[in-house]
Amino acid sequence: MTSIEAHVQQPYKYGFVTDIESEVVPAGLNEDVIRLISAKKDEPAWMLEWRLKAYRNWLKMTEPHWPNVKYGPIDYQAISYYAAPKQKPKLDSLDQVDPKLVATFAKLGIPIEEQKRLTGVAVDAVFDSVSVATTFQAELAKFGVIFKPISQAIREHPELVQKYLSTVVPINDNFFAALNSAVFTDGSFVYIPKGVRCPLELSTYFRINASSTGQFERTLIIADEGSYVSYLEGCSAPMRDEHQLHAAVVELVALDRATIKYSTIQNWYPGDEEGRGGIYNFVTKRGKCAGANSKISWTQVETGSAITWKYPGCILQGDNSIGEFYSVAVTSHRQQADTGTKMIHLGKNTRSTIVSKGISAGRGQNTYRGLVKIMKGAEGARNYSQCDSMLIGDQCGAHTFPYIDVRNSTAIMEHEASTSKIGEDQIFYLRQRGLSSEDAVSMIVNGFCKEVFKELPMEFAVEATRLLGISLEGSVG
Amino acid sequence: MAKGKGLLEVKGLRVAVAGNEILKGVDLTLREGEVHAIMGPNGSGKSTLAQVLAGHPAYTVLAGTATYDGKDLLEMKPEERARAGVFLAFQYPVEIRGITNSYFLRAALNTLRRDRGEPELDPMDFLQFLEQKLKAIGWDDSMMNRPVNEGFSGGEKKRNEILQLAVLEPRLAILDETDSGLDIDALKTVAETVNKLRGPGRSFLIVTHYQRLLNYITPDVVHVLADGRIVKSGGPELAHELEAKGYDWLRDAAMVS
Numbered sequence: 001m002t003s004i005e006a007h008v009q010q011p012y013k014y015g016f017v018t019d020i021e022s023e024v025v026p027a028g029l030n031e032d033v034i035r036l037i038s039a040k041k042d043e044p045a046w047m048l049e050w051r052l053k054a055y056r057n058w059l060k061m062t063e064p065h066w067p068n069v070k071y072g073p074i075d076y077q078a079i080s081y082y083a084a085p086k087q088k089p090k091l092d093s094l095d096q097v098d099p100k101l102v103a104t105f106a107k108l109g110i111p112i113e114e115q116k117r118l119t120g121v122a123v124d125a126v127f128d129s130v131s132v133a134t135t136f137q138a139e140l141a142k143f144g145v146i147f148k149p150i151s152q153a154i155r156e157h158p159e160l161v162q163k164y165l166s167t168v169v170p171i172n173d174n175f176f177a178a179l180n181s182a183v184f185t186d187g188s189f190v191y192i193p194k195g196v197r198c199p200l201e202l203s204t205y206f207r208i209n210a211s212s213t214g215q216f217e218r219t220l221i222i223a224d225e226g227s228y229v230s231y232l233e234g235c236s237a238p239m240r241d242e243h244q245l246h247a248a249v250v251e252l253v254a255l256d257r258a259t260i261k262y263s264t265i266q267n268w269y270p271g272d273e274e275g276r277g278g279i280y281n282f283v284t285k286r287g288k289c290a291g292a293n294s295k296i297s298w299t300q301v302e303t304g305s306a307i308t309w310k311y312p313g314c315i316l317q318g319d320n321s322i323g324e325f326y327s328v329a330v331t332s333h334r335q336q337a338d339t340g341t342k343m344i345h346l347g348k349n350t351r352s353t354i355v356s357k358g359i360s361a362g363r364g365q366n367t368y369r370g371l372v373k374i375m376k377g378a379e380g381a382r383n384y385s386q387c388d389s390m391l392i393g394d395q396c397g398a399h400t401f402p403y404i405d406v407r408n409s410t411a412i413m414e415h416e417a418s419t420s421k422i423g424e425d426q427i428f429y430l431r432q433r434g435l436s437s438e439d440a441v442s443m444i445v446n447g448f449c450k451e452v453f454k455e456l457p458m459e460f461a462v463e464a465t466r467l468l469g470i471s472l473e474g475s476v477g
Numbered sequence: 478m479a480k481g482k483g484l485l486e487v488k489g490l491r492v493a494v495a496g497n498e499i500l501k502g503v504d505l506t507l508r509e510g511e512v513h514a515i516m517g518p519n520g521s522g523k524s525t526l527a528q529v530l531a532g533h534p535a536y537t538v539l540a541g542t543a544t545y546d547g548k549d550l551l552e553m554k555p556e557e558r559a560r561a562g563v564f565l566a567f568q569y570p571v572e573i574r575g576i577t578n579s580y581f582l583r584a585a586l587n588t589l590r591r592d593r594g595e596p597e598l599d600p601m602d603f604l605q606f607l608e609q610k611l612k613a614i615g616w617d618d619s620m621m622n623r624p625v626n627e628g629f630s631g632g633e634k635k636r637n638e639i640l641q642l643a644v645l646e647p648r649l650a651i652l653d654e655t656d657s658g659l660d661i662d663a664l665k666t667v668a669e670t671v672n673k674l675r676g677p678g679r680s681f682l683i684v685t686h687y688q689r690l691l692n693y694i695t696p697d698v699v700h701v702l703a704d705g706r707i708v709k710s711g712g713p714e715l716a717h718e719l720e721a722k723g724y725d726w727l728r729d730a731a732m733v734s
Contacts (some may be wrong), residue, residue, distance in 0.1 A: 146517075424534060425571055426573065428531075429555070430585075431556045433645065434583060434585050435554055437556075443584065444573060447574045449575070450574075450575035450576075
């Protein structure tokens with residue numbers, strides 16, 4: 001299996017460090033640090049109070065250890081909770097962004113300069129604890145679409161932020177969500193007004209650069225009645241021997257007839273072959289289909305991080321609302337992933353679809369964990385779940401934990417699962433037709449993931465297949 | 478038939494799998510444009526010969542040589558053999574989920590074309606190319622947009638191998654028990670297609686347990702493989718003799734020799 005494994009375990013391509021002068025607050029967490037973060041963000045008093053409340057909750061909570069992952073203790077006092085590149089205090093134009101930052105994002109494939117922007121995609125570029133540039137803001141404003149760093153939205157749209165923040169993920173939802181609520185620094189805020197179909201794809205790229213820091217992003221997306229938005233997120237980090245913590249919270253709210261499509265390509269540094277270094281990706285993502293006939297669709301391609309703990313879910317509150325979860329999770333080397341979704345059916349005739357593809361290689365451990373809950377009032381609810389695992393080599397593992405809780409007898413549930421192994425026979429078959437062994441593995445993995453990749457916007461589908469070392473050529477779509 | 482140039486020459490080939498010696502010294506010469514049939518009882522090493530010529534990594538060559546078009550075949554990786562024109566129609570074709578037949582075929586064809594320094598075909602050009610090929614062999618395109626072998630019946634899988642043969646146009650086509658599991662109609666279709674693909678630039682090595690495929694494809698030479706050795710070679714009439722007498726008389730001969 002050596003040729004197959006060598007192919008899967010490609011070197012990490014985004015491990016460089018940007019040499020830039022940064023302001024980093026000393027390590028440690030207490031109320032003063034939270035006050036400092038709030039002051040740096042120039043926040044109103046209510047926001048500080050909210051943070052402190054979250055922090056006091058967090059102090060009473062304990063770190064969860066039920067996931068099927070193993071790691072040493074995290075010293076929360078050894079982490080710095082704020083790091084920002086020093087730059088000119090006031091930027092009149094995006095072209096005044098520090099050239100080193102521009103170069104960093106360009107290297108990551110995210111051009112932020114005016115003349116080189118990606119067509120059809122507006123980007124918010126977040127570097128450590130701050131957003132350094134958000135493109136197309138003015139153009140989007142013409143449609144009434146708000147797309148800006150959340151720190152800016154807190155100052156400029158307090159009514160919207162206050163109305164929706166923590167309505168989907170309460171501040172004491174879980175240990176990492178409480179921590180995030182106390183110390184979050186930046187992330188994106190999106191508001192799509194009634195009846196508007198957002199004319200651009202919205203995208204946020206998160207980059208961790210500073211060492212010994214954590215990144216705590218917060219994203220809030222609100223799609224008002226009858227609106228539509230497609231949002232993409234990507235991320236990466238330098239290669240370091242230490243583990244770094246990334247604890248994000250993402251909340252989505254879809255009102256009547258609104259649709260939110262949320263796609264992630266997670267490529268945090270996964271650590272080396274022996275499991276040294278890599279990001280701990282402990283993330284809470286949840287959407288609420290608050291309105292009737294609304295829809296939230298999550299698509300994720302998780303290839304990075306030493307440990308991933310993440311269950312993007314949907315609360316299907318509105319009648320006839322739809323929740324979807326499409327996932328590809330790859331673990332190689334000593335990566336561990338415990339990921340899946342939660343679909344909570346409250347409204348009548350609510351429907352959910354779950355398609356999960358886990359790929360394990362090297363000594364990777366991949367766990368699907370999903371909850372489908374049909375509440376009493378959810379007449380006529382339907383769920384379809386499909387969990388497929390692929391094993392590459394004989395030292396990795398795949399695990400599936402589907403939880404089903406049905407309290408209404410009209411519910412219809414379907415669950416399919418499969419486990420397969422890439423074998424020498426499959427590889428040989430493709431090589432016999434002239435393909436190299438690398439291309440053979442790529443083709444098999446690509447085919448395995450197809451149902452998920454076809455849900456991604458085209459730019460991301462290309463990126464996703466490339467990440468898995470796959471030559472794409474129209475097989476997706 | 479005028480004798481063509483030698484294409485494949487196997488000498489004293491001994492092969493083991495999982496520590497068991499299966500081929501115990503095979504000699505075989507195949508010229509350009511010739512069709513040879515390898516017949517023999519179960520366990521005689523027929524499929525091993527097919528697999529080892531294609532380069533399956535599970536087989537260990539203990540001794541002997543195989544020269545293909547003047548090159549040391551056994552030194553070449555499976556994909557290098559494929560690119561040099563060696564094609565194996567598998568006895569048990571594998572399934573590849575989520576990849577359509579046409580995508581797979583185009584990827585394979587373009588790999589071969591790249592290797593020959595020819596321009597790759599884009600999806601539109603490929604579609605045209607494929608249409609011509611299908612027309613030439615009288616098949617429709619119903620299998621093209623289905624995932625490779627997924628959910629195919631046994632017969633469809635075998636037909637799919639022959640379709641790939643038609644598209645990839647190898648110089649040496651090895652058919653490993655392509656007839657097994659085919660009903661009589663499918664067998665005829667496959668045989669007719671192979672006959673259409675016969676020509677001076679293409680040689681066939683047809684591995685089969687039964688003579689019935691050879692009712693439709695007339696080989697130039699028939700070899701009988703028993704206990705890892707070719708114990709008898711002859712013309713097409715040998716196949717009929719085997720059909721009538723079975724293999725035992727030859728197996729006994731092999732034991733004695």
